[in-house]
Amino acid sequence: MKALKEAKRDRKKTKNIKHNGNISLDVAIEMSKEILGTCVSVGCTVDGKDPKDLQQEIIDGDEEIPQD
Template sequence: KIREDIAKETARDWKGLRVTVKISLKNCQAKFIIVPSATTLVIKSQKERERDKEKTKIIKHTRNILVDDVIEIVKVMKHRSMEKPLVGNVKEILGTCVSERHTIDGKDTKNLQSDIDEGETEILED
């Protein structure tokens, strides 16, 4: 029963993606909280159509993400980060993009990180 409930919760927005599901029990009632990882949010931000994992074993993503999508991911992940300023949170997500080999607005992610370090690119606090 719990497996079916988790499948229903994740089927809406997270179909085909791996997410962590936090389960809390109160008075024998299970409550599910979906806790996506940074990688899952980066892949979801590409807004690709769903693929059948049985037919396509190796999935290649578009590999390009917009800066606005990175900022949205930062807003979702901010409460889980130890970094206080927004710049640090952005750099954490950019690090995830480096490991997944994504580009940001067509620019190499490592170059964007170094531009932020050198002050050539500014991240405004909201």
């Protein structure tokens, strides 16, 4: 929601909101790295890999980002 620059809303009062907008691939990758950080915190792996290693692979460009 922050990336789409939408105003905050009360989820209890406002239902069935459809979002529109566009974010860059760079923003999507940054959000993915944040999600990987959460995986580190809860202790899970991603595709059998350590999330920290996967984050570094994304930063280094070793992990291919699918275009589909």
